[in-house]
Amino acid sequence: MREEEETIKTITAEPGVKGAPRATGVYIMYDAEGTVIYVGKANDLKARMQQYFRLGGDGRRSVPFLIEKVRKIEYRITGNEARAFFLEDKLIKEYKPHYNVLRKDDKSYPSLELTVLEPFPRLVAAHRHLKKGSRYFGPFVVGVSAAELLRRYRDRFQLRRCTVSQLKKGKPCLYAQIGRCCAPCSGSVTPEEYAEKLEKITASLRRYERVQIKLEPEASETGEKQ
Numbered sequence: 001m002r003e004e005e006e007t008i009k010t011i012t013a014e015p016g017v018k019g020a021p022r023a024t025g026v027y028i029m030y031d032a033e034g035t036v037i038y039v040g041k042a043n044d045l046k047a048r049m050q051q052y053f054r055l056g057g058d059g060r061r062s063v064p065f066l067i068e069k070v071r072k073i074e075y076r077i078t079g080n081e082a083r084a085f086f087l088e089d090k091l092i093k094e095y096k097p098h099y100n101v102l103r104k105d106d107k108s109y110p111s112l113e114l115t116v117l118e119p120f121p122r123l124v125a126a127h128r129h130l131k132k133g134s135r136y137f138g139p140f141v142v143g144v145s146a147a148e149l150l151r152r153y154r155d156r157f158q159l160r161r162c163t164v165s166q167l168k169k170g171k172p173c174l175y176a177q178i179g180r181c182c183a184p185c186s187g188s189v190t191p192e193e194y195a196e197k198l199e200k201i202t203a204s205l206r207r208y209e210r211v212q213i214k215l216e217p218e219a220s221e222t223g224e225k226q
């Protein structure tokens with residue numbers, strides 16, 4: 001791992017598209033005090049910066065605030081997606097950047113949705129219980145967050161992450177390589193085996209919901225804040 005890290009090329013540049021390499025890797029954004037405020041990864045770092053720095057950012061609400069604060073960007077060229085994934089993970093754990101934490105703890109997505117009308121359903125964050133036929137869990141507002149539950153169940157049960165059209169292409173992606181998807185796209189899991197996973201997840205999430213119902217009145221009576 002140490003050797004691998006040493007082969008990663010680092011480029012430092014001003015905020016903006018200029019200086020961003022056409023390469024796969026990780027970008028680290030610093031503020032005026034030299035604090036790491038955001039870490040991300042991209043297949044094409046230059047294209048990613050174009051999304052950030054074009055007018056209005058990439059659509060995420062926090063991006064204009066983030067861009068306003070960035071004073072320096074460091075690019076680490078990993079050469080492939082898997083190394084970028086692990087490096088990003090490691091740097092986020094190390095620096096706990098403010099804007100990564102904001103995205104992770106996004107309380108505007110308090111529920112989870114199981115897309116049961118799709119083949120090999122996905123578990124995703126949900127704002128409201130809107131789609132007919134989908135199965136919803138939550139809202140989780142007491143104790144463990146929806147974001148934490150999503151991470152926990154999706155990784156542990158290696159659920160599908162891609163769109164249905166990607167699934168139909170039959171080509172396993174990076175998530176299969178790093179053991180975070182059981183790759184139903186390649187036929188390595190049967191619909192029955194996958195359904196067993198979903199049953200376990202459903203039972204477990206329903207237990208979390210009951211905890212919410214039990215604790216919520218108590219929490220609001222004592223004025224406890226999440």
Ligand code: SF4
Pocket residue numbers: 159160161162163166167171172173174175176181182183184185186
């Ligand atoms: S491994 Fe296959 S099923 Fe899993 S996310 Fe990737 S493309 Fe989709």
